[in-house]
Amino acid sequence: MRRRVRCVKKDNDGDITHLGNQGEWWSPRSKGNVIADINGNVHSYFVKVGLAEVDIHVVDNRYLRTDPDGKGNNNLDDLPDC
Secondary structure, three states: EEEEEOOOEEEOOOOOEEEEOOOOOOOEEEEHHHHHHHHHOOEEEEEEEOEEEEEEEEEEEEEEEEEEOOOOOHHHHOOEEO
């Protein structure tokens, strides 16, 4: 199942701790659980950038990052707080 991410929670250092989509039963979901979901092919996660759905991937089994879309930054960093 694909899950759209619309917001994030961050710690005091600005690192993402949770992904969310307000109003969805699964939200907020901890970064660790999202990594397990993606690695286990249980769920995939994406953000909308314009009209495009941009997939979220696990990097080094520790980080979450969106596919490159021509922007130098991670689209997750642009999302509002949950």
